[in-house]
Amino acid sequence: MRKVLIVGAGQAGLQLALGLVGHDYDVTVMSARTPEEIRGGRVMSTQCMFGPALQHERDLGLNLWEAQAPRVEGIGLSVAAPDGGRALDWLGRLDAYAQSVDQRVKMAGWLELLEDRGAKVVYHGVTTSDLDPLTGLYDLVVIAAGKGELVQLFDRDPGRSPYRTPQRVLSVVYVHGMEPRPEHPDLRAVRFNAVPGVGELFVIPAHTLSGDCDILFFEGLPGGPLDCWDDRPDPAEHLDRTLSLMRRYVPWEHDRCRAVELTDDRATLVGSYAPVVRRPVGVLPAGGRVLGMADVVVANDPLTGQGSNNAAKCAASYLDSVLARGDEPFDEEWMHGAFEAYWEYARHVTFWTNAMLQPPPEHVMRIFGTAARVPAVADRFANAFGDPTDLEKWFFDPALTDRYLASVTPA
Amino acid sequence: MRSTRVRPYAITRGRTRPRHLLLVETLVSVPNYDPQASAQLMPEAQALYERARQRTSVAELSAALDIPLGVIRVLLSDLASQDMVYIHPTGHEYQYDLQLLERILDGLKGV
Numbered sequence: 262m263r264k265v266l267i268v269g270a271g272q273a274g275l276q277l278a279l280g281l282v283g284h285d286y287d288v289t290v291m292s293a294r295t296p297e298e299i300r301g302g303r304v305m306s307t308q309c310m311f312g313p314a315l316q317h318e319r320d321l322g323l324n325l326w327e328a329q330a331p332r333v334e335g336i337g338l339s340v341a342a343p344d345g346g347r348a349l350d351w352l353g354r355l356d357a358y359a360q361s362v363d364q365r366v367k368m369a370g371w372l373e374l375l376e377d378r379g380a381k382v383v384y385h386g387v388t389t390s391d392l393d394p395l396t397g398l399y400d401l402v403v404i405a406a407g408k409g410e411l412v413q414l415f416d417r418d419p420g421r422s423p424y425r426t427p428q429r430v431l432s433v434v435y436v437h438g439m440e441p442r443p444e445h446p447d448l449r450a451v452r453f454n455a456v457p458g459v460g461e462l463f464v465i466p467a468h469t470l471s472g473d474c475d476i477l478f479f480e481g482l483p484g485g486p487l488d489c490w491d492d493r494p495d496p497a498e499h500l501d502r503t504l505s506l507m508r509r510y511v512p513w514e515h516d517r518c519r520a521v522e523l524t525d526d527r528a529t530l531v532g533s534y535a536p537v538v539r540r541p542v543g544v545l546p547a548g549g550r551v552l553g554m555a556d557v558v559v560a561n562d563p564l565t566g567q568g569s570n571n572a573a574k575c576a577a578s579y580l581d582s583v584l585a586r587g588d589e590p591f592d593e594e595w596m597h598g599a600f601e602a603y604w605e606y607a608r609h610v611t612f613w614t615n616a617m618l619q620p621p622p623e624h625v626m627r628i629f630g631t632a633a634r635v636p637a638v639a640d641r642f643a644n645a646f647g648d649p650t651d652l653e654k655w656f657f658d659p660a661l662t663d664r665y666l667a668s669v670t671p672a
Numbered sequence: 673m674r675s676t677r678v679r680p681y682a683i684t685r686g687r688t689r690p691r692h693l694l695l696v697e698t699l700v701s702v703p704n705y706d707p708q709a710s711a712q713l714m715p716e717a718q719a720l721y722e723r724a725r726q727r728t729s730v731a732e733l734s735a736a737l738d739i740p741l742g743v744i745r746v747l748l749s750d751l752a753s754q755d756m757v758y759i760h761p762t763g764h765e766y767q768y769d770l771q772l773l774e775r776i777l778d779g780l781k782g783v
C-alpha cells in the first residue's frame with residue numbers, strides 16, 4: 262500500500278485524503294485542530310461552492326449536508342449609483358445550484374468521516390523540522406495547509422503573480438434572520454453588490470452550526486471607507502459597523518437586515534492577503550520534496566468566490582494524477598506534472614479573479630448592461646462561477662464580447 | 673428562516689473509535705512487547721517502540737530520541753493503529769487548547 266501524508270485538514274487536504282482512502286492508499290492527515298476545536302473556532306470563509314465542485318464531493322460521498330444547506334440558484338449583480346439607488350440590478354440563474362456549508366461544520370465532520378473510513382489523523386501543527394524526517398517515511402507528502410506558515414516552503418512565481426499587496430480588506434459576519442430580496446422572495450442567490458471606488462458586499466446564503474444563515478461579506482478597497490477593521494471589533498460591534506456601512510453604501514441590502522442577529526459569538530472574521538501563485542514543489546533542508554496544493558500554491562482574492570471550488574478541483578485533479586502514477590515514484594517531475602494539470606484549470610480562475618479586482622473595462626460594462634435586458638447574458642455570467650473556463654470565449658476580449666453580444670441581441 | 677437549526681454532530685453518527693489525541697503529556701506504553709515485530713520496524717519507529725516499553729510521555733520520547741514532536745505523533749499513531757502501543761487516556765481530550773485558540777486568533781491578521 263502506498264503511503265501518503267497530507268498536511269492540513271481543509272477542503273483540499275480532506276477531500277484528497279477521502280479520495281485516496283477510497284482507493285486503498287495508506288493515508289495520514291495532520292491537522293492543527295481537532296473537530297471539536299474547529300467547531301468551537303471562528304468562521305474561516307464564505308465557502309460558496311458551485312455545481313461542478315459540489316459534484317466532486319458527491320462522487321466521493323462527502324455531501325453530508327446537501328439536504329440541509331440552502332440551494333443557491335442564482336447570482337445577482339447590483340451596482341450602486343451615486344444617488345443611493347442602483348445603476349444596475351439583475352439576476353443570472355445557475356444551471357446547477359450552489360451551496361455554502363460553514364467550514365467549521367464541514368471540516369469537523371469530514372475529519373470524523375475520514376477516521377471512520379480508516380485513515381490516520383494526527384493532531385499537530387506541523388513545522389518544517391517535522392517535515393524533513395517525515396518525507397523519508399512516505400511515498401508522497403502533500404502540503405494542503407492553506408495560507409499558513411508552511412507556504413514559505415514554496416517560492417512565489419512572479420510570472421503568474423501580478424500583485425504584491427492585498428487588493429481588498431475582508432470582513433465577514435454570519436447572521437440569522439435576514440429577509441429575502443423582495444424581487445425574488447422564493448429564490449436564494451449570492452448577491453454581488455459593487456460600490457464603485459469603495460468595494461463590494463456579497464450576501465451568501467449558507468448552512469452553519471445553528472442552521473440556515475446569510476453571510477455578509479465586505480471586500481473593501483485598501484484605504485477606503487470599508488478598510489476599517491484594524492481595531493478588531495468584538496462580534497457585536499462588528500455586526501453594528503457592518504450594518505451601518507450597509508445602510509450607507511448598499512441600502513437595498515440593509516433593508517433586509519431589520520431582524521438580523523449574529524449566528525454565534527465566533528461568527529466574524531477580518532483579514533487581508535496578497536493574491537499569489539507559488540511554485541508547486543517545496544524542497545526541505547535535507548533534500549526531501551513536498552507537493553503544494555490549493556491555497557498553498559494558488560491563492561486568489563475571494564472576490565470571485567473560487568478558492569474552495571479550486572480546492573475541490575485541485576483535490577480531484579491530484580487524485581487523478583496519483584492514481585495514474587500507479588507504482589512509479591512520486592518524484593519532482595511527477596509533482597510538476599500534477600500541478601500543471603491542475604493549473605491548466607486554475608489559470609482561468611486566476612486570470613478572471615485578478616481582472617475583476619480592477620475597475621471593469623468598457624466592454625465588461627457593456628456585458629453587465631446588456632445582462633439587465635437579456636437574461637441569456639446574465640445566465641452565462643452566473644454559470645461562469647461554476648465553470649470559469651467559459652470566460653475566455655467571450656468575456657476578456659472586446660472583439661469576442663462584441664461578437665457574442667451581437668449574437669444574443671436583435672439588431 | 674431559522675427552522676432548520678440542527679446539531680451537526682448527528683451527521684456522522686457519533687464516533688466509532690476513540691481518537692488518539694497525543695498531547696505532549698499523554699502517556700504511552702507497549703502492552704505486549706514483541707521482539708519480532710520490533711525487528712520489522714523502520715529505525716525511528718523501532719527506537720520509539722523500544723523506548724515505550726517503559727511507560728513514558730510524548731514529550732519525553734521526543735526529547736530522549738531527538739525526534740521532532742510531529743514525527744513522534746505520526747509514528748505513535750501508526751503504532752497505535754496496529755495496537756503495538758497503547759495511548760493512555762488523558763482526561764481532557766475534548767477541551768479547547770487555549771494556546772492554540774490564541775495562535776489561531778493571531779493568525780487571522782493574515783487570514
Ligand SMILES: Cc1cc2nc3c(=O)[nH]c(=O)nc-3n(C[C@H](O)[C@H](O)[C@H](O)COP(=O)(O)OP(=O)(O)OC[C@H]3O[C@@H](n4cnc5c(N)ncnc54)[C@H](O)[C@@H]3O)c2cc1C
Nearest residue numbers: 269271272273293306309387407409555556567568569570
Ligand atoms: C473571507 C473569505 C471568503 C471566501 N469566500 C469563498 C467563497 O465564497 N467561495 C470559495 O470557493 N472560496 C472562498 N474563499 C476561499 C476559500 O475559503 C479557500 O480558498 C479554501 O478554504 C482553501 O482550501 P484549502 O484546503 O487550500 O485551505 P484551508 O481551507 O485554509 O485549509 C488549510 C488547513 O490546514 C491547517 N493548517 C495550516 N497550517 C497547518 C500546519 N502547520 N499544520 C497542520 N495543519 C495546518 C489549517 O488549520 C486548515 O485547517 C474565501 C476565503 C476568505 C478568506
